[in-house]
Amino acid sequence: MTTSTNAPLLQMEAISKSFPGVKALQDVSFDVVPGEVHAIMGENGAGKSTLMKILAGAYKADTGRILMNGHPIEARTPQQAMELGIQIIYQELNLVPHLSVAENIFLGRMTPGAFPGSVSHRKMREQAQKILADLGLDVDVSKPVNQLSIAQQQLVEIAKATSRKALVIAMDEPSATLTEHEQESLWRLVKRLRDSGIGIIYISHRMDEVFMLADRVTVLRDGKTIKTHYMSETTPEHLIGEMVGRSLESNFPKVVAPVGKSVLTIKGLNRKGVLRDINLTVNAGEVVALAGLVGAGRTEIARCIFGADPYDSGEFTLDGKPYTPKSPYKATHAGIGFVTEDRKGQGLILPMSVRENTTLASLDLVSSIGKISFKKERDAASKYVASLRTRTPSVEQRVGNLSGGNQQKVVLAKWLFRNTKLLILDEPTRGIDVGAKVEIYQLINELAAQGIAILMISSELPEVLGMADRIIVINQGRVAGELNRDEATQEKVGALAVGA
Amino acid sequence: GGKKDAATGTGSTPGAAAPAGPEIDIAVIPKGTTHDYWKSLHAGAAKAEQEAKAAGKNVHIIWKGPVREDDRNAQTDVVQTFTTQKVSAMVLAPLDSEALARPVEAAEDAGIPVVIIDSSLNSKKIASYVATDNEKGGALAGTQMIKLLGGKGRILVLRYGIGSASTEQREKGFLDTIKTAPGITVVSSDQYAGPTVDTAYKSAQNVLGRYGKQIDGVFTPNESSTLGMRLALKDINELGKLKFVGFDSSGPLIDALKANEIQALVVQNPFQMGYMGVNTALDAIAKKQVPATIDTGVTLVTPENVGDPKVNELINPPIDKYLGAS
Amino acid sequence: MTTVQSDPPMQAKAAPSSPGARVQQIMKSLGPFIGLFLVVVLFSIQPGVGKTFLSFDNFQLVLSQTVIVAIGALGMTMIIISSGIDLSVGSVVALTGVAAAVLMKDHHMPAIVGLLAAVILGGIVGAINGGLIVALRVTPFIVTLGTLEVARGVAKWIGNENAVYAPHSWIDQLTQNTAPGGVSAAVWIVIALAILVHLMLKFTVFGRSIFAIGSNEVASRLSGLRVDALKISIYALAGLFFGLSGIMQFARLSGMGDPTIAQGEELDVIAAVVIGGGSLSGGEGSILGSLIGALIMALLRNGSQLMGWPSYIQEIIIGVVIVVAVALDRIRHRSAGKA
Amino acid sequence: MTTVQSDPPMQAKAAPSSPGARVQQIMKSLGPFIGLFLVVVLFSIQPGVGKTFLSFDNFQLVLSQTVIVAIGALGMTMIIISSGIDLSVGSVVALTGVAAAVLMKDHHMPAIVGLLAAVILGGIVGAINGGLIVALRVTPFIVTLGTLEVARGVAKWIGNENAVYAPHSWIDQLTQNTAPGGVSAAVWIVIALAILVHLMLKFTVFGRSIFAIGSNEVASRLSGLRVDALKISIYALAGLFFGLSGIMQFARLSGMGDPTIAQGEELDVIAAVVIGGGSLSGGEGSILGSLIGALIMALLRNGSQLMGWPSYIQEIIIGVVIVVAVALDRIRHRSAGKA
Ligand SMILES: Nc1ncnc2c1ncn2[C@@H]1O[C@H](COP(=O)(O)OP(=O)(O)OP(=O)(O)O)[C@@H](O)[C@H]1O
Ligand SMILES: Nc1ncnc2c1ncn2[C@@H]1O[C@H](COP(=O)(O)OP(=O)(O)OP(=O)(O)O)[C@@H](O)[C@H]1O
Ligand SMILES: [Mg+2]
Numbered sequence A: 001m002t003t004s005t006n007a008p009l010l011q012m013e014a015i016s017k018s019f020p021g022v023k024a025l026q027d028v029s030f031d032v033v034p035g036e037v038h039a040i041m042g043e044n045g046a047g048k049s050t051l052m053k054i055l056a057g058a059y060k061a062d063t064g065r066i067l068m069n070g071h072p073i074e075a076r077t078p079q080q081a082m083e084l085g086i087q088i089i090y091q092e093l094n095l096v097p098h099l100s101v102a103e104n105i106f107l108g109r110m111t112p113g114a115f116p117g118s119v120s121h122r123k124m125r126e127q128a129q130k131i132l133a134d135l136g137l138d139v140d141v142s143k144p145v146n147q148l149s150i151a152q153q154q155l156v157e158i159a160k161a162t163s164r165k166a167l168v169i170a171m172d173e174p175s176a177t178l179t180e181h182e183q184e185s186l187w188r189l190v191k192r193l194r195d196s197g198i199g200i201i202y203i204s205h206r207m208d209e210v211f212m213l214a215d216r217v218t219v220l221r222d223g224k225t226i227k228t229h230y231m232s233e234t235t236p237e238h239l240i241g242e243m244v245g246r247s248l249e250s251n252f253p254k255v256v257a258p259v260g261k262s263v264l265t266i267k268g269l270n271r272k273g274v275l276r277d278i279n280l281t282v283n284a285g286e287v288v289a290l291a292g293l294v295g296a297g298r299t300e301i302a303r304c305i306f307g308a309d310p311y312d313s314g315e316f317t318l319d320g321k322p323y324t325p326k327s328p329y330k331a332t333h334a335g336i337g338f339v340t341e342d343r344k345g346q347g348l349i350l351p352m353s354v355r356e357n358t359t360l361a362s363l364d365l366v367s368s369i370g371k372i373s374f375k376k377e378r379d380a381a382s383k384y385v386a387s388l389r390t391r392t393p394s395v396e397q398r399v400g401n402l403s404g405g406n407q408q409k410v411v412l413a414k415w416l417f418r419n420t421k422l423l424i425l426d427e428p429t430r431g432i433d434v435g436a437k438v439e440i441y442q443l444i445n446e447l448a449a450q451g452i453a454i455l456m457i458s459s460e461l462p463e464v465l466g467m468a469d470r471i472i473v474i475n476q477g478r479v480a481g482e483l484n485r486d487e488a489t490q491e492k493v494g495a496l497a498v499g500a
Numbered sequence B: 001g002g003k004k005d006a007a008t009g010t011g012s013t014p015g016a017a018a019p020a021g022p023e024i025d026i027a028v029i030p031k032g033t034t035h036d037y038w039k040s041l042h043a044g045a046a047k048a049e050q051e052a053k054a055a056g057k058n059v060h061i062i063w064k065g066p067v068r069e070d071d072r073n074a075q076t077d078v079v080q081t082f083t084t085q086k087v088s089a090m091v092l093a094p095l096d097s098e099a100l101a102r103p104v105e106a107a108e109d110a111g112i113p114v115v116i117i118d119s120s121l122n123s124k125k126i127a128s129y130v131a132t133d134n135e136k137g138g139a140l141a142g143t144q145m146i147k148l149l150g151g152k153g154r155i156l157v158l159r160y161g162i163g164s165a166s167t168e169q170r171e172k173g174f175l176d177t178i179k180t181a182p183g184i185t186v187v188s189s190d191q192y193a194g195p196t197v198d199t200a201y202k203s204a205q206n207v208l209g210r211y212g213k214q215i216d217g218v219f220t221p222n223e224s225s226t227l228g229m230r231l232a233l234k235d236i237n238e239l240g241k242l243k244f245v246g247f248d249s250s251g252p253l254i255d256a257l258k259a260n261e262i263q264a265l266v267v268q269n270p271f272q273m274g275y276m277g278v279n280t281a282l283d284a285i286a287k288k289q290v291p292a293t294i295d296t297g298v299t300l301v302t303p304e305n306v307g308d309p310k311v312n313e314l315i316n317p318p319i320d321k322y323l324g325a326s
Numbered sequence C, D: 001m002t003t004v005q006s007d008p009p010m011q012a013k014a015a016p017s018s019p020g021a022r023v024q025q026i027m028k029s030l031g032p033f034i035g036l037f038l039v040v041v042l043f044s045i046q047p048g049v050g051k052t053f054l055s056f057d058n059f060q061l062v063l064s065q066t067v068i069v070a071i072g073a074l075g076m077t078m079i080i081i082s083s084g085i086d087l088s089v090g091s092v093v094a095l096t097g098v099a100a101a102v103l104m105k106d107h108h109m110p111a112i113v114g115l116l117a118a119v120i121l122g123g124i125v126g127a128i129n130g131g132l133i134v135a136l137r138v139t140p141f142i143v144t145l146g147t148l149e150v151a152r153g154v155a156k157w158i159g160n161e162n163a164v165y166a167p168h169s170w171i172d173q174l175t176q177n178t179a180p181g182g183v184s185a186a187v188w189i190v191i192a193l194a195i196l197v198h199l200m201l202k203f204t205v206f207g208r209s210i211f212a213i214g215s216n217e218v219a220s221r222l223s224g225l226r227v228d229a230l231k232i233s234i235y236a237l238a239g240l241f242f243g244l245s246g247i248m249q250f251a252r253l254s255g256m257g258d259p260t261i262a263q264g265e266e267l268d269v270i271a272a273v274v275i276g277g278g279s280l281s282g283g284e285g286s287i288l289g290s291l292i293g294a295l296i297m298a299l300l301r302n303g304s305q306l307m308g309w310p311s312y313i314q315e316i317i318i319g320v321v322i323v324v325a326v327a328l329d330r331i332r333h334r335s336a337g338k339a
């Protein structure tokens, strides 16, 4: 793309923003020209989302200014920013659960009907259907969004922002919750928007994605601009170096641990309409990955094992003994841990501190006769803050104030602290930066080496291929096939996933 | 003192010279504040205040009801606060004959005489009891009902509410009297009107829905239940057709009586009650001997005697004169 | 990726809803009817009382008793869908009734002025509620608990701590069973308003926005809805209904404005909405449901009194029915909803 | 991967909290005191009334008037932190009082049995509330609206629709100002219980779990907390407090069990908790705050009466103060909390 000659469409100049105890942004500047995809990269907590929220009018910068087409703008509310042609896809989902897919897409600008003030549901449905078809999402648009999976909801969110009148669209980790298939649709959409002259800000932790899509990249570290590059003039290794301030050896430092006896076996697990005849085994020291498309039912399997959802039939054994998943409480005490895919809704108590979240699943370990030892809690929390490199001013910080990736680390810490026999990781590195990912992979290695069985659900194929000892591919609630580490390839997994 | 007058709305003393002597504060505590009945009582108390002032005494009455009209706790709080405030005397219409006993005794122990008005209090430590004989009032209504029906027929009693002593005595007086007339059957006497006109109205509608066509007479034991019953009877077009005996007076009830929609009302004398209550309190403060009970009387008002001047004064007490037209 | 043209099933999907969703829809709107049906059956089969209970007279009666709560429930449904609550209903009913009576009696205003003033006053109190909720960021429960006290106090104040009897006027006739169909004009007013509000909730931008902010306020704000202005409008509009409910109360008492009336009515109105499928966490509720909820409560009171049950039995039964009705609704939801 | 030892700044971070957070903490616990202070000042500066208002007698009085609401507020604080609500308080107070009276009068039980029975009965009603909420998945508002009616009905039933006068006993003395310090034993009981509940909320697994399920129930469940069992325990434990509150009411009425007492008390209790910083959306609340909330309400009533204000002015002022107190709290939160 040769867009460099164009005058900038959007400029953010010398933006600074502080939160109590945190300097989130200091003098950050970058610009976007029309028809460009401008990536922003940086570690968790580098300040990317904060920068976007300032652009969106959701936060107010302490200092600095924003220019559109060379003129300073004052967008105090999201509404005003939107009217100026700035559309944002936030890192966390922002949908209205009880309204239909169509209504969500058109929220704030519903299609008028025959009477003044009325809406035409029919027209909205038709338009929504078209917009979603472009994204490759085939759902009943009159369904309330709360009946969609997280990935489907993410697509609706993307459709909502991209279908608005826009000069600039900022996407904050739009692909984090998508599987490869949907990602491709997203990429096509991004390219099309770019070709129509819209400026796109694209935040992602995925190197391959950034190199494929972006024209330029700006790296943030600790709230400061490090440098803006043309993609052609940089390499992934160089970017990583700038982001983390050191170099990393390997993307997937897989260590194969000795495989012990079976920890979990499932025979004939059925749940009407969702799961059919699932059989699987996870052994001690083994990392088993569940791969598949969005909505394949992987999360459902995990929830059934954990006793969070009912099932119709099926036999489980845990550590050689029969096990009946009744409730998450029983599961936890039987030695199962579950890192959920939705950290905000299911993983964390946002108003509580890092300390309190870390020990939430293990209160029995930090208390005696019902009384909690704050010291034990602090020690535990501090340990995981250090080992996971969680960026937080203190262990007393509200988890809700952490950046997305750092929140994810706290969820991991919660279950690491519990010392489980079987750890289920549902999208464990969602939203985690490259540096921290490697640390999490090393952690997975260590856990496996300790003889813990790991069941990992991931929609990132490289991660699945890089980390798993065995890959079980799920397609429409069924086991479509099983591949060993050495026989698995991107193509084979992909083919099983789509049922080919 | 002037400030308190303005705040309590008791009105000013017309033309009286600045009263001298020690300040005498008398708290008058009704069960509620929002019925004509209590207004009349207030006016009676104000009359006593003005007379005392004219006689050179520095007397102020403090009119203070509980915020929620059926809340014993609130009234207890009011009495206790007045005790702490060390008023000179209290005139109290207790919401409950037991619940208020101890706070009143505490006041007496603190040297504050308490005159009980309107409803009884189960305590020996009171200065005096100034009230209507409610059972007698009920009996009066019963006798009139027997007379109106010629000793024969089916009647309905809509009670007021659970735990209200004065109305229970009226209901008892009425029902006991009715028992003396073997020709009269009570088809229902176990439903309650509830605290407001609207609850009474609904309740009356529902009860009449079942028995409306079969009855010859109705009795209701207080103002709100009588008002509600009147509305319900009007709906089914029975006003004037069956015999209706109620209790208490207020504008619309007297109008209904004059239109012969209601055949009789037992009317108390709240004005007198307020007046006597304050005067008795003044006597008690002055350590004079006061009678243990004072009956302020009940009067049966019928379409025939409603024009009498004596009855007229009873049903139109001079409220404006003593409380000012506001 | 499939293109739009290549997709015939699209058209089918653009139809109101899929078969599954349609069944669910029907179940959902049928829901409160089950409760209604059960209550009606319960009393109809009682020997001696059944006939009276099912008579036209009794039907008229129950409808007329439902009117006040029903109008309040129309406003409350909007508020509850928006994830709010209004505890001041009862006080506003008293306040507006007294205001109308004072205007008509002391200021000799014509009845229509009294009526309009009451309705507008209701709207103003609602706007104040909404304004405070928005400006102070205090939860609706507390703001309206405050206005509950204040409005009651003001009602007593302007009524001079007394019931105010207005001169008779055509307003008194509104609740008399003199309108076509042998019911009162108020019943027809309720029906007309219910249809309007239902259509408003379903088919207008305002209506959809009410669902949106009730379901996810943050997302609504970030999507450009003017959440603050909307909230004020919702409470103000609901306030108009509460004012009208006050006028109906005034009419029912033949033109009396009673400052002590309708205490605790808020709980009846809220119960009606929730029995009818409204969710206190917002985003759910229906006008039809709320009306049926109001009717269920009125029928229960009426039926138990016809049975001659002592008042404590009535209270116990009403309590049980409230819980059972809502529980049934939840079970229905679950079976109809997610598998 | 870095090891724990290599990280000296960790130690500093592990200290109770950062200076900013500590200021915030102090502001937060100071919050309700500001409201209390304002109310006290308001009445103290009134000529003529100030002296009485500040007298020890008046102080005793206000404390004794606060007791019933305060004990209720202890239980309600737990429930509100867990994101629940209990509307049945008032009815439970009546029910347990009547039950104690019936036991002592009709069954000639000693006073201690009456007291224990009342407290346990309160706990049972609470457990039923919690059980229904959990089993039927119906919102606490509705379940307890149901028990509000049912418990009231049952109170009237066992009291035979009448107040029940128990023989005099030492229970009556609990609310007399005969305990050390010139206040009533009830005041000391409240203080002792408040300390216990405060410690429980802060330092025990149970307390932490209450905050957790109030903030995010789903995440709590998925972290292995037994949410259902916890909820039942919370309501049951709170119910014990409501039962005790019923006994205090019984004592205040000199040993009378009155089935119609304490109507609408739920709103007072809830208001106390929320004025004290509790949030109806759960996860927030403090025992100290709730007690101060209860005290503020009692002081307002007491002060307005000393001022000789008519009751409607009192209502208006209480309404305004409820809103202002909570608004102040929110503003404080915002300035202390997020930028
Ligand atoms: N509301 C807030 N209050 C306090 N601190 C905050 C708040 N929001 C963000 N922060 C802090 O600001 C810093 C930047 O956060 P931001 O969310 O912008 O990071 P990010 O680059 O988007 O990270 P990620 O890749 O994890 O999404 C972090 O240290 C975070 O803890
Ligand atoms: N709340 C819900 N209501 C209705 N259907 C749902 C709901 N949640 C999930 N589903 C459906 O259940 C199926 C399985 O979803 P699940 O989330 O288990 O899939 P997954 O393989 O984990 O996908 P993902 O990549 O989204 O995590 C999907 O068809 C999804 O649409
Ligand atoms: Mg981010």
Ligand SMILES: [Mg+2]
Binding pocket: A298, A299, A300, A341, A426, A457
């Ligand atoms: Mg999943």
